[in-house]
Amino acid sequence: MVELLGPAEIRGLADELDVRPTKKLGQNFVHDPNTVRRIVDLAGVGPGDVVLEVGPGLGSLTLGLLDAGTRVVAVEIDSVLAARLPRTAAERAPEDVERLSVVEADALRVLAADLPAEPVSLVANLPYNVAVPVVLHLLAELPSVRRGLVMVQTEVADRMAAGPGSRTYGVPSVKLAWYGPARKVAAVPRAVFWPVPNVDSALVSFERTQPVTGVDRRCLFEVVDAAFSQRRKTLRAALAGWAGSADRAGELLTTAGIDPRSRGEQLDVHAFARIAAAAS
Incomplete structure (x- = not known):
């Protein structure tokens, strides 16, 4: 020893x-x-x-x-x-x-x-x-x-x-x-x-397990960074800069099956992946 x-x-x-x-x-x-x-x-x-x-x-x-x-x-x-x-x-x-x-x-x-x-x-x-x-x-x-x-x-x-x-x-x-x-x-x-x-x-x-499929990691990480940059705001507002506008963010969230009034801390990685996928 x-x-x-x-x-x-x-x-x-x-x-x-x-x-x-x-x-x-x-x-x-x-x-x-x-x-x-x-x-x-x-x-x-x-x-x-x-x-x-x-x-x-x-x-x-x-x-x-x-x-x-x-x-x-x-x-x-x-x-x-x-x-x-x-x-x-x-x-x-x-x-x-x-x-x-x-x-x-x-x-x-x-x-x-x-x-x-x-x-x-x-x-x-x-x-x-x-x-x-x-x-x-x-x-x-x-x-x-x-x-x-x-x-x-x-x-x-x-x-x-x-x-x-x-x-x-x-x-x-x-x-x-x-x-x-x-x-x-x-x-x-x-x-x-x-x-x-x-x-x-x-x-x-x-x-390490199988990564979330169907979405680019960098794109997903951009969504995550934007969502938590303003924790107190709804995702519709927090993602406005990333999406181009609050209306566009709301559309992407709805497409991803997520309430635009939600906040980032409520979503798991799969939900963030759906948002990223909706934008691609």
Whole structure:
């Protein structure tokens, strides 16, 4: 079994590299081995799986994934951290290090051609400030990713997993639902991070299913953005700019079988798809 990183090892690595975690990059490093093992277990990954890890940082979760027998493709934007990660793996998991590939890149710009293998799972402690854009970008650009488990701010987790009618239901909820179901699976205490964040965290799992057919994803996402840009307005009013006029929006909604007086938070992804299809 790989010896995972604890608080002393995390601080030691940070001091060695002169790393000062920044809010800009959303850096909060996990230093609790039990939390790492729990994440790997909940992710359901094992030998032979190719796992994409975004923002591996000092390597806490990376070592846990390697210990599970997976091949890890780690995408790290910080050049100092990216350069140190292979050596950390070689020191603590010498028999597993050949299954690690590190790609120095911005996850918001990474494409399938940038990766040395096709990942089937996304498992990551995501920077809070870009969590939703990263997940949506990777699902759009990496069709090989079939499932994921990500650690995000609890508020973000609630939005990602929310259903119609919920107070937290919105753009992230609908866009993620286009790819498949998502659910919040566990809370993560603040004390397992260094530095300790001033927000709570949670784990969200998702899986890719058959996308909603008969409609272009970009068109559907445009409808969703417009619908939630003015949450308090009826869809007839909120979609007026997108459709060209309030009257045209009302016609499209009626064609889609939706009451023009409805609001965006009442509709599921299939209803939004019908609106997009009516306009095409």
